[in-house]
Amino acid sequence: MRMITLQEAKQTTIRREDLSADLARIIREEHSKKVDILPDWDLNGWMLTPRDYVGFIPLTADVALNILPKVGLSNLFRMLEVAYDIPFTTDDGTIHANSFNEFYERLALIFARRVLARGRKGFYREYLAQEDSFGFVREQINLPNMLRRPWRASIDCRYHEHTADISDNQILSWTFERVLRSGLCSDAGAQLIRRAYREIGQHALAQPFRPTDCLHRKYNRLNLDYQGLHALAFFFLEHTGPDYHAGDHMMLPFLVDMDKLFERFVYRWLLNHLPDQWLLQAQERVPIGDGNDQHYDIDLVLRDAATGQVRAVLDTKYKTPEKASNADINQVVAYAESRHCSQGILVYPSHIDSLGNYRVGEKQVHCLWFDVTHPNLKQAGDQFLNALGAPERQ
Numbered sequence: 048m049r050m051i052t053l054q055e056a057k058q059t060t061i062r063r064e065d066l067s068a069d070l071a072r073i074i075r076e077e078h079s080k081k082v083d084i085l086p087d088w089d090l091n092g093w094m095l096t097p098r099d100y101v102g103f104i105p106l107t108a109d110v111a112l113n114i115l116p117k118v119g120l121s122n123l124f125r126m127l128e129v130a131y132d133i134p135f136t137t138d139d140g141t142i143h144a145n146s147f148n149e150f151y152e153r154l155a156l157i158f159a160r161r162v163l164a165r166g167r168k169g170f171y172r173e174y175l176a177q178e179d180s181f182g183f184v185r186e187q188i189n190l191p192n193m194l195r196r197p198w199r200a201s202i203d204c205r206y207h208e209h210t211a212d213i214s215d216n217q218i219l220s221w222t223f224e225r226v227l228r229s230g231l232c233s234d235a236g237a238q239l240i241r242r243a244y245r246e247i248g249q250h251a252l253a254q255p256f257r258p259t260d261c262l263h264r265k266y267n268r269l270n271l272d273y274q275g276l277h278a279l280a281f282f283f284l285e286h287t288g289p290d291y292h293a294g295d296h297m298m299l300p301f302l303v304d305m306d307k308l309f310e311r312f313v314y315r316w317l318l319n320h321l322p323d324q325w326l327l328q329a330q331e332r333v334p335i336g337d338g339n340d341q342h343y344d345i346d347l348v349l350r351d352a353a354t355g356q357v358r359a360v361l362d363t364k365y366k367t368p369e370k371a372s373n374a375d376i377n378q379v380v381a382y383a384e385s386r387h388c389s390q391g392i393l394v395y396p397s398h399i400d401s402l403g404n405y406r407v408g409e410k411q412v413h414c415l416w417f418d419v420t421h422p423n424l425k426q427a428g429d430q431f432l433n434a435l436g437a438p439e440r441q
Contacts, residue, residue, distance in 0.1 A: 062092040102302040130311040159243035171270040174207040216251030222280040258285040306365040326350040359390035
């Protein structure tokens, strides 16, 4: 597959011999929310500008867009590791990858190896209620069915079957199906992934699941290791786009929404590093209006652990402006008002000297940054955490 490489939020001119009018039409009609495209008459080509998405978009069976992050691949991997609480490591240490495709494949191979390891121990099973007809009694006779059809010689029964064809395993099968259809894995990597898919497929059929189906599941001592498997499944399913058909080939886009990733990354980082005297809530919903039919979804709410009092509201902004916009300031002020606190904090992804602090009535708005372009994310996180305490000391 021929890759057209772009960089997030950066305009790139592609000559018409490399991007035909038909491919440009596909981008404009099917991917305009991900990539802006305009004609470049001077250079007889197209100007492509990805929005806040990185990853892989197949255009045809032979051509795809490869969108690289402006934060760099190594920092992207670290952000994903923190945001999804998944250690992207193997036996020999942290994953090293030179491209998004390589990173995707290595993560898929970790998923496959863990599923195969679970298969060697036996996949988790549950007793599920079933109904069927037999020539003998199995557990309990289904008397209402028998009375409706008394002429039948077979016996309708209700029984329980100890089966591995349950949602815990069906999620894994569905995830493998999506991974294999991405087109991002090499032939060698796909062999192991197909092997794991066949292994789990013998026990559980692939059925469609939403990414959220992987979250907040119940675990016990017999299936505790499924928590990590479902976390990996959530990662793959959340970033896998809808089906794309190209002739006999079926490929799936794999895209990371950097705006959402930045929000999730900041939340998970703070959750792991905040002192014990703080409590942090993500996506707190606050009803507004007389009928409570409208609401705010506040990115992050910071509370005093001892009293439960809201000390600050945080709104992440994945952009690099010269100064905070009136709209951003008004938004975080409204959030602070809804939570009856005086501190509103706007969090940006890179160091911007011109960002300042503002006062709107009794509300203080502070502009901070978690510099995800920093070569040492831990150091950048420590700097952000130190700055986060500054509003409270004023």
